[in-house]
Amino acid sequence: MASSHGDLRHLLPASYKRHIAEWLEEDCPSFDYGGFVVGDSDGEAKLLGKSEGIIAGVPFFDEVFSQLGCSVEWHLKEGHPLPASQKTHAATVRGPIRKILLGERVALNILARCSGIATKTATLNRVLRAHGWQGTLAGTRKTTPGFRVVEKYGILVGGADPHRHDLSGMTMLKDNHVWACANNAASASASTASGALSEDDIAAAIPKAVQAAKAVGGFSTKVEVEVRSVEEANAAIEAGADVVMLDNFTPEGVRAAAKGLKEDWAAKGRAGTFLIEVSGGLNEGNAAQYACEDVDILSTSSIHQGVGIVDFSLKVSLRG
Template identity: 30%
Template sequence: MILTKEIEIFLEEDLRDDDVSCTLVPNKQVNAVIFTKQNCIVSGLEIAAAILDYMNISYAQKKNPGDFANKGEILFELSGDSVAVLRAERLVLNFLSRLCGIATNTHEYVSIVEKSVSDYNKKNQTNLKPPKIAATRKTTPGIRKFEKKAVIDGGGDSHRNNLADLVMIKDNHIEIMGFENAFLEAKKKASFSKKIEMEADLKEQAVLAARLGADIVMLDNMTPAEIRETVALLIENGLRDSVLLEASGGIKKENLADYAASGVDVISLSAVTNDAKWIDISLDIQK
């Protein structure tokens, strides 16, 4: 959902009464296209459409969120007042470029995971499921919901969108309260409907978290080998099926394949948003 007040805040950065660069052109109806200059996974269409609606610019949307777009393909065909089109141009392109970049980057992570697990299964005659690729809360302030949606468009998972979505007990909670006490306090305060996730740095902590009743255990900064040892220990104690396992910390494209086949259910990483390169997207007025 995109609120009118959000669009107005975004536009406020650019719109001024003494704007000469846009108002020097005559007010006339123009046609334009927004197109990508790189192959990409498409995202950001909803916010782009909302801005165009606000500026009274008519449009035909040529792609859907999550679609693949080849270099040169059109995302929108526009028709509207020349001044409005010029004023909306940069904001629309900024969102599309940023969000298509995140979706494309996420898709690359998802593809690596799927291929590496497929190769692992063929080699080892196993039936391992590829883990989900999830974002973190390391996002741009003010536009998190758009960046999280871009991760989804790229085939990833949004993880928690805010602090209330999930009770996450991390190292600082444990440092202040102790491992077991932090979980018991969370269990006491949280609704029955809310999941609890505990961070574990050691395999013994992961076993304890599962035994206490955590829904999710985050294996923090563990190597793939350490994760496999942890999975084996959970299986040995009859606890593996009672928890979701999430790997996080120090994971990049270069080592992703090893983590993908380590036995976790989720791989969460800030790199899907923070390392994403903007996609080159342009708006051209049509003669």
């Protein structure tokens, strides 16, 4: 798990604080009528975990209240499991009652969502490890606009790889990239005029796409190619792709393709020069079917897209 190597908050960009400020402004863009009623008496609030899961999103929760002049004391560490059968006192927030209530919903929304993602991620990780697979579980870029840093953070707390954060993080040549390159190359052909591209057209376009990506990305930017067949995978590896993604293969197809690719390229002296990633509809119910020793990465949006929350609440009391 990434958090075993240090405090994950040190990964966060300075921009996350700006996001917090924007979310607070969104929730109270003008008058705080409820805050007027309660005033600025000092108080504190208990953060209670009310459903099963693991805690994730501590830096974001802290920043909400820091911007409002409040303090947070955590009684449980990030990544700590919460039981389903009781209310767990996870943290205490202290400061003016008005400010605690001003940040309450924003802080709870972030924490609940981030914790839900971490919990889902950890669950799928356990399923895969129980089957003996030692590869990398990764998320995808199918994240909520404006909320990606929180969702990727939750994936890390849950013990998985966040994959690329944005289009600049790695060159991923997906089917549409390759198709567009093939279409451009064959623009004068009869096959293009009919709207159809052959497998040979696609495979021929892959080396040119990889070479173009490496020419501008340089030595520090990996290149991944999404492929639909072993022929396309071989074309990508031959061109120097760092990762090939077997997309929407059957479990049996994945096992055969991954084993064949690793053995064939090892015989050519290219063992260990590329990684095999599998993606396409993976979830808790089927991911283990794709987990085999020749597959390095399983990537899925099921650990962060459409995921439930971990329920939290804040209970306020006055301080004498």
